[in-house]
Amino acid sequence: MSSQVHDAVGRGLDGRQARTFERLLAAGSDELRAVGHEALTVRGVAARAGVSSATAYTYLASKNHLFVELFWRHLTEASAVEEAGSRAERVQAAVRGLTNRIADEPSLAAAVTPALLGSDADVERLRLRIGAEFASRFEAALGDGADGAVGEALLLAFSGALLQAGMGLMTYDEMADRLAPVVAVIVGRE
């Protein structure tokens, strides 16, 4: 459930392979929007990409890997963090930025939550990156000299919100509104 190719993803695919991989990801994104993550099959994605399923599996270790890869790409296309305002304002902006980014691709958000829990090597690699990305954005917004526990609390609360949205306890649109007062509590009254 992982081959030579997957490990090299994201870096070091030459022309033809890179093209095939991009084609697969684009098809995956379309298919996801078209049929939803429950009904999506890797073979369906392969067909949409005009590629055999064996080829699809050369690049995608699993359905989960596809979702996490798409999510990672979507995430890292997000706008830069605001640098203006008070610490609390910066953190609120960072949270809102991430939340909006996630909310504007709801089918991807719904797909990635379970996918992130997969046990593929590729999923594992990407989820570390994603976690690190969240953490570094919060740390940047907090600035130097912040209590480490505050960053941790933010990260956990944000993950928790993602999980709850993934379980359907809130919509991704509500996330920002529910999170704002929580962030206020965490970043604090100092």
Add this chain to the structure above:
Amino acid sequence: MSSQVHDAVGRGLDGRQARTFERLLAAGSDELRAVGHEALTVRGVAARAGVSSATAYTYLASKNHLFVELFWRHLTEASAVEEAGSRAERVQAAVRGLTNRIADEPSLAAAVTPALLGSDADVERLRLRIGAEFASRFEAALGDGADGAVGEALLLAFSGALLQAGMGLMTYDEMADRLAPVVAVIVGRE
């Protein structure tokens, strides 16, 4: 993927059905400890319970349902909440109580995180109960007159920790230690 029987689970199974169901849950618990949640199959559980797989599926809508049902039962056998100490102490105790309870059945904890995201009707029902259980424990520990956002922050941070542990970013044993300072930040220094 859901039948008349599942909906009645938890309440209202007469003698024979109740016995069969309990037998299945016990077998599920044993099987889980024996082979882990990845390798567990409903048919394996059925065999261990000495029951046909068709019967197993009469009571268990899915593998996910099994895990969530086991988790719910495990959770609600937990000890009562401490009533002593300051608000912060009570909350710390509540968090630690839940964390310990979860940590002492690691294979179940690992199994339930993905399972909670399932889309079965039975999973949905139980996950609402579980969420409500967490929330009510935190509210009880906070006592009256607490900022609603504090309770929400606690719940989100706790869910987040569960998710991170589920993803393997921390062990269930570490959860309590990582959570303590976070809880301190949230409950506040007043």
Add this chain to the structure above:
DNA sequence: TTCTAATCTGGACACATGTCCAGTCAGGTG
């Protein structure tokens, strides 16, 4: 004890997942 309705069984079904491999194809190097 006898009977009947509820419960359980065995096994086949349709479908998805991910793996594998022998063979075909294509593109850029010599």
Add this chain to the structure above:
DNA sequence: CACCTGACTGGACATGTGTCCAGATTAGAA
């Protein structure tokens, strides 16, 4: 231009999931 190597194909395979149903079995009421 011919070739050779890496990329792709088609399809079979083993396994798991959850569903279905006709028939055997059982509990417990009469």
